[in-house]
Amino acid sequence: MTTPVLQVDALRRSFGPATVVDGVSLRVDPGETVGLLGPNGAGKTTTISMIAGLLRPDDGSVRIQGVDMAKDPLAAKRHLGLVPQDLAIYPELSARSNLFFFGRLQGMRGTALRRRVAEVLDVVGLTDRATGASKTFSGGMKRRLNIAIGLLHEPRLLILDEPTVGVDPQSRNAILESVEALSGEGMAVLYTTHYMEEAERLCDRIGIMDAGRVIAEGTRDELVEITGGADTVTLVGEGPLDEVEVAVAGIPAVREVRRVAGERRLVMMVQGAPQAISAIVATATGAGMTLRDVETSRPDLESVFLHLTGKALRD
Amino acid sequence: MGRVLVMVGSDLRQQVLDRSIFIFGLAVPLALMWVFSLIFAPLAEELEPVTVAVSGPADDPLTGTLVETLGGLDDAVDVTVLEADAADVPALLADGEVGAGVLVPDGFSAALADGDAPQVQVRLPESPGLEGEVVTAVVDGVLRQFTATARTAAAAEELGGQPEEVDAVLAEDAATGPSVGWAQGETADEQLSARESIVAGQAGFFLLFTVGFGVLGLVVEREWGTLARLLSMPIPSWWVLLSKGLSSWLLGVLATGVLLLAGSLLFDDVHLGSPAVIAVLLLAVVAAATSIMFVIAKVARSAEQAGVAQTIVAITLGMSGGAFFRVSSEGALGTMLQLNPVTALGRGLGITAGGGGVVDLAPVLLAMGLMCVAMAALAVRVPGRRDVL
Numbered sequence: 001m002t003t004p005v006l007q008v009d010a011l012r013r014s015f016g017p018a019t020v021v022d023g024v025s026l027r028v029d030p031g032e033t034v035g036l037l038g039p040n041g042a043g044k045t046t047t048i049s050m051i052a053g054l055l056r057p058d059d060g061s062v063r064i065q066g067v068d069m070a071k072d073p074l075a076a077k078r079h080l081g082l083v084p085q086d087l088a089i090y091p092e093l094s095a096r097s098n099l100f101f102f103g104r105l106q107g108m109r110g111t112a113l114r115r116r117v118a119e120v121l122d123v124v125g126l127t128d129r130a131t132g133a134s135k136t137f138s139g140g141m142k143r144r145l146n147i148a149i150g151l152l153h154e155p156r157l158l159i160l161d162e163p164t165v166g167v168d169p170q171s172r173n174a175i176l177e178s179v180e181a182l183s184g185e186g187m188a189v190l191y192t193t194h195y196m197e198e199a200e201r202l203c204d205r206i207g208i209m210d211a212g213r214v215i216a217e218g219t220r221d222e223l224v225e226i227t228g229g230a231d232t233v234t235l236v237g238e239g240p241l242d243e244v245e246v247a248v249a250g251i252p253a254v255r256e257v258r259r260v261a262g263e264r265r266l267v268m269m270v271q272g273a274p275q276a277i278s279a280i281v282a283t284a285t286g287a288g289m290t291l292r293d294v295e296t297s298r299p300d301l302e303s304v305f306l307h308l309t310g311k312a313l314r315d
Numbered sequence: 316m317g318r319v320l321v322m323v324g325s326d327l328r329q330q331v332l333d334r335s336i337f338i339f340g341l342a343v344p345l346a347l348m349w350v351f352s353l354i355f356a357p358l359a360e361e362l363e364p365v366t367v368a369v370s371g372p373a374d375d376p377l378t379g380t381l382v383e384t385l386g387g388l389d390d391a392v393d394v395t396v397l398e399a400d401a402a403d404v405p406a407l408l409a410d411g412e413v414g415a416g417v418l419v420p421d422g423f424s425a426a427l428a429d430g431d432a433p434q435v436q437v438r439l440p441e442s443p444g445l446e447g448e449v450v451t452a453v454v455d456g457v458l459r460q461f462t463a464t465a466r467t468a469a470a471a472e473e474l475g476g477q478p479e480e481v482d483a484v485l486a487e488d489a490a491t492g493p494s495v496g497w498a499q500g501e502t503a504d505e506q507l508s509a510r511e512s513i514v515a516g517q518a519g520f521f522l523l524f525t526v527g528f529g530v531l532g533l534v535v536e537r538e539w540g541t542l543a544r545l546l547s548m549p550i551p552s553w554w555v556l557l558s559k560g561l562s563s564w565l566l567g568v569l570a571t572g573v574l575l576l577a578g579s580l581l582f583d584d585v586h587l588g589s590p591a592v593i594a595v596l597l598l599a600v601v602a603a604a605t606s607i608m609f610v611i612a613k614v615a616r617s618a619e620q621a622g623v624a625q626t627i628v629a630i631t632l633g634m635s636g637g638a639f640f641r642v643s644s645e646g647a648l649g650t651m652l653q654l655n656p657v658t659a660l661g662r663g664l665g666i667t668a669g670g671g672g673v674v675d676l677a678p679v680l681l682a683m684g685l686m687c688v689a690m691a692a693l694a695v696r697v698p699g700r701r702d703v704l
Contacts, residue, residue: 052547074549082547086540090325092332097325104321105548133332149544 003066004029005079005157005188011050011060020046022212023060026190028157033179033189035199037301038209039311044192045085047209048161051190052082065156078106081155085162087142088149091135095126095145098134099152106153120148123178140171147178158182159190164198176201196301206301210309224299230255231273232303233280233296235266239289247287251279258310267306270296318550322558323565330528330566340528340570344521345577351513351639352582364393365446366412370401371419377427378419381457385417385450392449408440415439415450427465507665511585514578515664516638518571519657522604523629525570527621529563530608534621559612560605567601575664588667595673596663599683604656606690607632613699632657654686 008026012019021043028034036044049055051062053073062069067076089098099117103109108116121127124144129137134145143163150158160179164172179202183189193199199206200220207217216223233254235244241259245266249257253276256269266284270276273296285291297303305311330336367385371378386396397413404416416438420426426433437454439447507515533556536542545555575593579585587593607628615621635642636657652658663679673680 049543052543054543054546074551077547077549080547082544084540084543086538086543088540088544090329090539090541092329093325101321101325102544102548105318105545105550107318107549 002029004063005032005065006051006190007061007063008047008051009061011047011062012058013046013050013055014058020212021050021057024207024209024212024214025060026207026214028188028190030156030188031183031186032204033183033191033202035203035206036190036192036209036214037194037196037199037206037305038192039194042194042209043212044194044209045161046212048082048159048190048192052080052159053077079156081150081153081158083147083150083158083160083163085165087146089134089142089145092133094131095121095134095137095148096130098145099149102149103152108153116152116154120151123151123181124148125174138168138171140167140174143167143171143175144178147175151182155187157188157190161192162194163191164193164195196305200301208301208305208308210305210311215308216304220301223301223304227269227299227303227307228255228271229299230269230271230303231296231298232306233268233270233273233277233294235268235280235284235289235291236264236293236295237284237289237291238264240287241266241289244284244287244289247283248280251276251283254280256307258306261311269303269307316554319554319558319561322545322555323561326529326532326558326562327565330562336525336528336566336570340521340525340566341573341577344517344574345581348513348517348574348578348582351517352510363444363446364395365414365450366395366397367450368397368399368404368407368413368416369419370399370404370417372421372423375419375422375424377424377461381417381419381454384457385453388449388453392446394450404438408438411440414443415447417450417454427461428468430465430469432462507661507668508584510582511587511664511668512637512641512661514575514582514585514587515661516633516636516657518574518578519600519636519660520629520633520638521574522567522571522601522656522660523607523632524625526563526567526601526605526608527611527625528566529561530559530605530612531615531618531621531625532562533559533612534615535618538618556609560609563605563608564601567604568597571597571601571660586668587664588670589672592667592672592676593664596660596667596676596679599680600656600660600663603659603683603686603690606687606694607656609694610690610697613694613697615699637661653682654689656683656686659683 004027006026006028008024011021011024013021024043024047026034036047038044046055050057051069053062053069053076056070062076064076065079067079069076090101093101096117099120100113103113103117118127121130124147126141126144126148129141134142137145147160147163150160163179164175167175176198179189179191183204189202191199191202203220205217205219206223207214208223209215216226235248241264245257245259248254248266248268253271254268255271258267259265260267268280270280277294277296281291281294369382369385371382382396385394388394397407399407399416401418404413404418407413408416418436418438420433420435423433423435435454435458437451439451533542536545542555546552572594575587579587608625611621611624611628615624632655633639635652636655638657642652653662659679659682663676666675666679
């Protein structure tokens with residue numbers, strides 16, 4: 001059994017009376033990309049902060065490359081590259097100067113540093129803009145520079161905290177391609193996001209977080225299996241939704257029905273939606289619902305989250 | 316520790332690229348020094364020569380003594396006494412030919428000796444200036460002394476003294492003249508001239524802004540996310556703190572040093588003393604000012620809050636430290652005011668301007684050292700963000 005690059009056990013952290021992270025455990029192996037998926041406020045960034053040694057946990061442990069963060073933080077941090085959610089760059093400095101500065105703080109210097117700066121600039125596609133002040137960069141370029149700084153010292157573990165927030169689709173794709181390449185090179189990646197598509201595309205395993213806890217963890221297929229492979233059908237409209245909920249729940253193909261809080265929307269897990277959809281629509285309208293929209297989707301992480309929490313991922 | 320210097324170098328480079336340090340650390344204070352120098356310094360210039368018209372009885376001994384006293388004020392104000400008729404004095408004042416008029420009544424000495432109260436008038440133009448005030452004060456003082464002597468003589472006579480002996484005392488007093496004197500005060504060893512005070516005060520006031528460029532950068536870096544990145548690096552977190560403190564300190568020493576040098580070169584009659592001793596003073600004062608910024612960095616929740624807090628602190632310490640006008644206080648408040656970098660800079664420069672050395676600066680250096688310790692303790696204890704402080 002290989003030594004995990006990251007081993008997190010039962011992390012717990014409270015702020016005043018609020019428990020923000022409640023017993024989170026994780027493991028990331030070399031070359032593996034593990035995602036933490038959850039809505040805003042789920043506790044992802046607090047978890048990341050404890051893993052990166054920015055925040056002391058109330059309980060639990062973090063080991064990076066076998067080194068306990070609490071006992072020897074400097075040694076543990078040598079194996080760590082952090083890409084914070086904020087654009088952690090100095091706007092007055094050029095991309096190259098930013099990289100040289102953080103590289104020197106990592107203990108790099110001389111030819112090795114110059115070579116590595118050139119490499120990461122190439123990886124993130126900023127070679128042509130290396131000397132201009134980074135405050136003149138677009139949001140996407142700043143994000144890419146943010147990632148380049150995290151990669152510079154070739155860490156064993158790269159933590160990316162929502163790296164695509166506020167990025168245009170083109171830059172987002174470039175960022176995702178960069179991350180895909182990293183795991184191919186043997187780097188362990190911990191990736192937090194609230195975008196289901198990113199987690200599905202990048203991550204070998206995914207931990208779904210809600211209210212400070214990892215409520216499910218596994219590969220994408222393993223997670224989807226939790227729903228029993230059911231499709232998701234969503235009915236939007238007006239009418240006596242309580243009565244409609246009871247009526248559609250009686251259809252054999254419908255496994256589960258939930259009302260989305262505060263919305264005129266019924267979401268149901270349906271076995272074989274293409275075959276059952278006409279019966280569902282007929283039952284709903286027969287129970288007095290005036291339909292505005294009907295959506296169906298194949299099982300995905302969104303439906304897993306909905307299945308586990310009763311909430312949409314982006315609520 | 317080489318990585319601390321990497322952080323300091325990067326900080327300084329960014330400040331230079333940002334250019335704010337040049338505006339708030341040098342250009343604005345120099346401009347204010349110039350403006351304040353134009354407004355306030357002339358008020359403290361030396362007194363102008365003045366002509367005083369005196370009308371009085373000829374051969375009256377006390378009138379003669381009064382004239383001699385006025386004419387002998389050369390050390391403070393150059394007075395020329397012009398003997399004139401009482402009727403001409405108003406015209407002389409109106410024409411500006413004299414700066415004051417003194418009208419002594421006939422029989423002045425005899426009236427005083429008889430215990431009467433003869434009226435001596437001092438007339439001044441509409442805008443008498445400080446010179447007219449000086450003449451009035453001197454005449455007032457002389458007359459009080461004449462009156463006291465006359466009363467003493469009358470009392471002696473009543474108590475049985477011989478009239479001849481009393482008259483002899485009065486005559487001797489008239490011949491000797493009163494002991495009223497007037498001279499422009501020399502500045503004490505620890506006092507600066509008006510212009511020097513302006514230079515010292517503005518340098519001290521803006522120091523409290525300059526040192527914010529380093530330490531308060533912690534608050535900005537929290538918002539940027541670079542502080543999180545720095546703290547995730549394999550370096551002790553106190554190195555980050557040290558680098559910010561060093562950046563502030565270097566910027567403060569450089570900017571204040573340049574301000575004091577520029578003030579000495581650009582303004583007349585500004586002599587602040589030995590550069591080496593001033594350098595020692597600066598190192599201590601800037602360290603104390605920097606220590607205050609750590610407390611602000613700890614409690615401020617945003618860069619905007621930090622800026623507001625810094626401005627409030629700077630104005631409070633600047634005003635209480637005499638950056639805009641001189642303040643004096645005694646007792647506990649006076650002691651507290653010594654724990655103020657602006658006060659300390661002014662007081663220290665007063666010592667250096669008076670020729671004092673490092674040993675003479677010891678109380679100021681000690682006060683600044685105490686302040687550093689107190690602020691460091693406060694920064695650790697005060698509730699606030701706990702990422703690096």
